[in-house]
Amino acid sequence: MSWAVTGMGAVAGVGGDVDELFHNLCAGRSGVAELRGFDHALHTAHHAYEVDNRPAPGVDVTRRATGLLLDAVGQAVRDAGLDESDLSGVPVLVGTGLRELRSVELWRTQGAEFPAAELHFGTALREAFQADDTHTLSNACSAGLYALALGVDLLAQGADTVVVAGVDVLTETMYGLLERVQPVPPTRVRPFDRDRDGVLMGEGAAAVVLSRVPGGRPVHGLVRDVAVNCDAFHVTAPDPAGIAEAIREAHSRGGVKPADIDLLMVHGTGTLLNDEAEATALADVFGPDRDKPLVTATKSMTGHTSGASGLLNLVVTLRCLAEGRVPPTVGLDDPVDEAEGFRFVTGEAAHRPLTVAQLNAFGFGGINAVAILEAAR
Amino acid sequence: MTVVVSGVGVVLPRARSAPELMAPVAEAPPVEPKDLVGRKGLRYKDRATQLAYCAADAALRHAGLLDDGGLRVPGGSIAVVASSNYGNLDTICRAIDTIAEQTAAAGSAMDLPNASSNVIASSVAIRFGLRGPNLMLCNGATSGLDAVHWAATLIRGGRASRALVLGVEPDNESVRAFTGGARTIDGAAALVVESGESAAERGASASAVLGDYVRGAGLGRTLERLARTAGDRPALWHLPEQRAAAVPDTLLEGVDRHDLAEVFGLGSGALGVLQCAAAVGWFAQGGAGPVYATAGTDADDASAGLALHGRAGA
Numbered sequence: 115m116s117w118a119v120t121g122m123g124a125v126a127g128v129g130g131d132v133d134e135l136f137h138n139l140c141a142g143r144s145g146v147a148e149l150r151g152f153d154h155a156l157h158t159a160h161h162a163y164e165v166d167n168r169p170a171p172g173v174d175v176t177r178r179a180t181g182l183l184l185d186a187v188g189q190a191v192r193d194a195g196l197d198e199s200d201l202s203g204v205p206v207l208v209g210t211g212l213r214e215l216r217s218v219e220l221w222r223t224q225g226a227e228f229p230a231a232e233l234h235f236g237t238a239l240r241e242a243f244q245a246d247d248t249h250t251l252s253n254a255c256s257a258g259l260y261a262l263a264l265g266v267d268l269l270a271q272g273a274d275t276v277v278v279a280g281v282d283v284l285t286e287t288m289y290g291l292l293e294r295v296q297p298v299p300p301t302r303v304r305p306f307d308r309d310r311d312g313v314l315m316g317e318g319a320a321a322v323v324l325s326r327v328p329g330g331r332p333v334h335g336l337v338r339d340v341a342v343n344c345d346a347f348h349v350t351a352p353d354p355a356g357i358a359e360a361i362r363e364a365h366s367r368g369g370v371k372p373a374d375i376d377l378l379m380v381h382g383t384g385t386l387l388n389d390e391a392e393a394t395a396l397a398d399v400f401g402p403d404r405d406k407p408l409v410t411a412t413k414s415m416t417g418h419t420s421g422a423s424g425l426l427n428l429v430v431t432l433r434c435l436a437e438g439r440v441p442p443t444v445g446l447d448d449p450v451d452e453a454e455g456f457r458f459v460t461g462e463a464a465h466r467p468l469t470v471a472q473l474n475a476f477g478f479g480g481i482n483a484v485a486i487l488e489a490a491r
Numbered sequence: 492m493t494v495v496v497s498g499v500g501v502v503l504p505r506a507r508s509a510p511e512l513m514a515p516v517a518e519a520p521p522v523e524p525k526d527l528v529g530r531k532g533l534r535y536k537d538r539a540t541q542l543a544y545c546a547a548d549a550a551l552r553h554a555g556l557l558d559d560g561g562l563r564v565p566g567g568s569i570a571v572v573a574s575s576n577y578g579n580l581d582t583i584c585r586a587i588d589t590i591a592e593q594t595a596a597a598g599s600a601m602d603l604p605n606a607s608s609n610v611i612a613s614s615v616a617i618r619f620g621l622r623g624p625n626l627m628l629c630n631g632a633t634s635g636l637d638a639v640h641w642a643a644t645l646i647r648g649g650r651a652s653r654a655l656v657l658g659v660e661p662d663n664e665s666v667r668a669f670t671g672g673a674r675t676i677d678g679a680a681a682l683v684v685e686s687g688e689s690a691a692e693r694g695a696s697a698s699a700v701l702g703d704y705v706r707g708a709g710l711g712r713t714l715e716r717l718a719r720t721a722g723d724r725p726a727l728w729h730l731p732e733q734r735a736a737a738v739p740d741t742l743l744e745g746v747d748r749h750d751l752a753e754v755f756g757l758g759s760g761a762l763g764v765l766q767c768a769a770a771v772g773w774f775a776q777g778g779a780g781p782v783y784a785t786a787g788t789d790a791d792d793a794s795a796g797l798a799l800h801g802r803a804g805a
Contacts, residue, residue, distance in 0.1 A: 479613020
């Protein structure tokens with residue numbers, strides 16, 4: 115069984131909609147810039163991949179995550195031809211790592227007004243779209259694909275239409291605490307490169323509409339299935355065995371073998387631990403077929419958008435499958451040993467007919483999600 | 492597929508069992524996690540995670556899934572679905588205060604996992620070796636009932652045989668400041684929900700059966716829809732937290748009402764789980780169903796309702 119994606123929306127530092135995002139990623143344009151939202155004097159890292167929509171440089175405001183989410187969901191439901199003034203009864207599943215915690219920080223430090231009812235996204239989704247079946251899922255950096263898995267389960271259990279979204283903006287606490295665990299403040303994200311320094315946060319949101327019956331609407335691509343599990347290993351360190359297990363389960367659920375995968379859209383955070391664990395797990399599962407799929411990591415241009423990253427990668431991957439074009443991993447010059455034998459796209463975008471893709475997302479606490487996608491033909 | 496409740500854990504100052512949720516003991520001191528699960532592994536964990544450990548331990552043992560030798564079933568067969576709205580506010584407030592006053596260099600690396608809102612669900616998985624799907628709901632007033640719904644969805648979807656559902660809210664200075672002075676339950680409740688088949692296979696007894704779950708705008712409409720799908724009129728109704736909007740007398744007239752918040756404080760994300768645990772306690776003491784659990788009033792973004800049945804109603 116496969117599920118049709120009939121609507122897509124996205125906003126990130128390198129693009130305000132799906133077309134612009136995909137175009138810029140294929141052109142190798144990075145959204146990295148000088149940190150905009152926080153006081154530089156309080157931080158040693160000074161770069162991030164933010165959405166440039168604050169009222170003035172250095173002036174941060176509440177509800178920015180909510181704003182990006184509403185933008186992406188609005189794009190997706192319009193694209194799918196749904197009535198955006200009435201999403202009542204349509205499940206809207208929102209994956210997020212940090213929900214509206216940046217607003218809590220601004221309440222704490224600047225006395226900004228921020229009610230508890232807006233800590234989750236249901237209140238804003240109800241106001242904007244009359245959505246009343248909304249779910250804020252705080253599943254760290256795999257939240258978007260975890261939400262996708264739940265959306266697939268709802269369709270399998272009888273729902274006709276489900277909106278799945280992911281969103282995150284920078285929180286100063288997460289940004290600041292990441293500085294404490296990285297020896298050198300990174301100036302950009304370089305997934306799988308021997309000289310990578312670590313991760314930098316990004317901002318963005320993405321949303322898709324999944325339909326049981328497309329009803330004549332254009333179909334952007336298909337979700338074959340999604341596997342989800344937990345390493346039960348460590349609060350921050352990933353476990354290659356748990357990741358490999360999730361990949362194998364995704365292949366089994368999606369009815370594919372490693373040799374069937376044309377494109378691997380990897381999680382690729384650019385941290386020492388994550389990239390090694392992911393590459394080790396992929397090498398374990400793909401074995402001699404590791405040289406078959408093209409591989410790329412968009413965090414090199416979007417930064418780590420946390421709960422949004424899985425769904426941003428989903429819309430990018432569906433575009434890759436539709437157009438036979440794959441963005442490069444910018445900044446990957448000298449791959450780590452664990453990634454040896456994989457066909458990373460570097461330099462320029464690659465062109466090749468593609469049918470099946472695998473999409474990885476992993477989060478703090480060892481929560482893994484792996485999706486199998488298929489081109490619409 | 493029938494989904495049943497096969498274990499319950501309750502860790503509140505005035506209730507340490509499901510029946511005590513309906514008949515609480517007199518005033519009691521705050522829960523001390525080290526007294527319930529020992530000191531090991533509590534260091535660097537926030538209050539919410541510590542409370543969740545206690546409730547998880549109690550529920551897994553009650554369900555017969557855990558004993559002193561560890562888990563009695565494969566860890567991959569158990570999902571975790573946790574619900575909390577204020578779980579890591581204390582970490583966020585402490586960490587942002589430190590950054591604002593002393594720069595990020597003064598922050599503690601041990602706070603890093605706790606700054607991610609999923610720390611409760613993933614920490615419980617790590618402590619008990621639960622390798623199934625792992626979800627953290629931070630979904631406002633309806634969150635606890637939504638968590639029970641997602642646990643049942645995961646089981647029906649074949650992703651796990653059983654799920655540990657946790658509802659927890661901590662009471663501390665940050666939460667009180669954020670909620671305008673409200674006192675939360677400062678405790679946790681946990682359920683083990685399981686397919687009826689899986690429970691029967693391992694000889695576990697079901698203490699309640701999950702009925703229909705509905706969700707939508709407005710408490711009145713939600714109750715109407717629940718009545719249509721659940722059939723029978725309820726024998727007991729667990730009220731949502733009322734806050735600004737009172738629950739009209741005209742709704743479910745004549746049905747016994749129970750307000751857990753009145754006794755235990757703001758349940759928020761834990762409320763729905765507490766209500767289900769209280770239903771189990773009510774059934775255990777001879778109550779006949781159905782019981783309606785409801786969360787979210789017309790002042791909230793949505794309401795959720797769940798019907799629970801006693802074993803005889805299965």
